[in-house]
Amino acid sequence: MDNLVERDFVKKIGILTSGGDAPGMNACIRAIVRHGTTCRLEVVGIRRGYAGLLEGDMVILGPRSVANIIQRGGTFLETARCEEMKTSDGVKKAIQNLRHENIEALITIGGDGTFRGAMALAEAGDIQVIGIPGTIDNDVYGTDYAIGFDTAINTALDAIDKIRDTAGSLQRPFFIEVMGKKRGFIALEVGIAGGAESILIPETETKVEELCLNMKHNFKRGKKSSIVIVAEGDDAGGVFSIAQQVWERLKLDYRICVLGHIQRGGSPTARDRILASKLGAAAVDALADGRSGYMVGELKGEITFTPLSDTCQKRKELDNNLLKLMKVLAT
Numbered sequence: 589m590d591n592l593v594e595r596d597f598v599k600k601i602g603i604l605t606s607g608g609d610a611p612g613m614n615a616c617i618r619a620i621v622r623h624g625t626t627c628r629l630e631v632v633g634i635r636r637g638y639a640g641l642l643e644g645d646m647v648i649l650g651p652r653s654v655a656n657i658i659q660r661g662g663t664f665l666e667t668a669r670c671e672e673m674k675t676s677d678g679v680k681k682a683i684q685n686l687r688h689e690n691i692e693a694l695i696t697i698g699g700d701g702t703f704r705g706a707m708a709l710a711e712a713g714d715i716q717v718i719g720i721p722g723t724i725d726n727d728v729y730g731t732d733y734a735i736g737f738d739t740a741i742n743t744a745l746d747a748i749d750k751i752r753d754t755a756g757s758l759q760r761p762f763f764i765e766v767m768g769k770k771r772g773f774i775a776l777e778v779g780i781a782g783g784a785e786s787i788l789i790p791e792t793e794t795k796v797e798e799l800c801l802n803m804k805h806n807f808k809r810g811k812k813s814s815i816v817i818v819a820e821g822d823d824a825g826g827v828f829s830i831a832q833q834v835w836e837r838l839k840l841d842y843r844i845c846v847l848g849h850i851q852r853g854g855s856p857t858a859r860d861r862i863l864a865s866k867l868g869a870a871a872v873d874a875l876a877d878g879r880s881g882y883m884v885g886e887l888k889g890e891i892t893f894t895p896l897s898d899t900c901q902k903r904k905e906l907d908n909n910l911l912k913l914m915k916v917l918a919t
């Protein structure tokens with residue numbers, strides 16, 4: 589797969605959002621359209637991700653089409669999870685449709701599923717492709733933060749703060765399930781910021797006995813409540829099963845709250861809007877420079893380019909120091 593494509597300057601680019609929507613995607617589309625237009629590019633929005641690309645569902649975008657969207661959650665281009673794009677016929681059709689519209693380059697915003705499709709396009713044709721990380725799960729290799737993560741953790745945190753009020757008043761343990769697919773990035777950060785007593789994440793083995801000991805110990809030391817954050821991908825059978833297993837051992841009245849899709853909605857935070865704007869503009873510059881087959885991300889405050897193949901194959905690690913800190917602060 590390339591890196592720098594030898595060609596005339598790109599004139600027409602497409603944008604799509606794919607997979608789970610994330611707050612900040614609109615801010616990113618806005619940045620691509622406005623910076624792209626300033627660079628004299630024609631910009632086409634592709635509706636409903638790869639599904640819309642395969643159906644040729646497209647709309648020309650100009651600076652005014654993206655007015656008043658920076659503050660909105662979701663994605664105004666809409667999104668989809670598209671099985672057909674995982675097949676070689678799907679990829680061929682996508683390339684045909686892009687060529688038919690004279691779209692020479694594509695920016696895809698999403699998570700690892702989105703980048704698999706993007707990589708297939710970059711490898712199969714002469715279309716330039718740049719990916720931008722947009723997923724509340726923050727599980728993308730090659731960037732410290734993905735667009736949407738900051739908003740999602742703040743939304744979850746707001747809910748956890750409210751639950752803590754009632755948990756303390758009634759002296760109850762609460763098991764709170766957060767999203768994150770198979771990873772614990774959301775659980776870890778909201779666990780620390782929300783002052784949780786325990787977090788259960790897929791990256792570390794969950795031992796119910798140990799959790800029970802912790803909870804007992806906490807109540808003995810005078811804690812009025814116990815907030816247990818459970819990542820949806822935890823391997824101990826899910827929040828309902830874990831809570832039941834704890835009840836069988838401790839016989840403590842408990843409540844469960846599954847935060848679910850509220851974590852994906854809402855107005856993006858300032859951090860997400862700024863990240864989205866920076867990455868959107870950097871993606872346009874990358875296309876103008878002839879780059880293809882990369883994801884633009886931000887590491888330690890610097891804009892970086894990671895091969896899409898790495899984003900699909902390499903695993904982003906959790907910050908072990910944060911994990912240790914979490915345990916110390918829960919005492």
Ligand code: F6P
Binds near residue numbers: 608
């Ligand atoms: O990837 C984002 C995400 O919200 C995950 O955290 C969650 O597991 C999944 O999408 C939910 O997907 P859906 O909206 O299709 O139920």
